[in-house]
Amino acid sequence: MAHVPESVTMYVCEHCQVAHAGTPIHVDTAEHRFEAPDECGSCGETAFVALSDWVHHHD
Known part of the structure; x- marks a missing residue:
């Protein structure tokens, strides 16, 4: 079986709109879930929206 x-999961900072890759968290030996970073590496803010929800996000 080939590896897929x-x-x-990508996240967008609500303040400066910089995109960040989610931090991988091991769920089991073969899978991960991804969480938003603790703070934006660009501006230091802590509010993020998943990229998949960004177009529907309103302040």
Whole structure:
């Protein structure tokens, strides 16, 4: 069986709109879930929206 790479969940900083790759968290030996970073590496803010929800996000 061929290996299928996981899709990384991306997050957008609500303040400066910089995109970040989610931090991988091991769920079991073969799978991960991805969480938003603790803070934005660009501006230091802590509010993020999943990239998949960004177009529907309103302040």
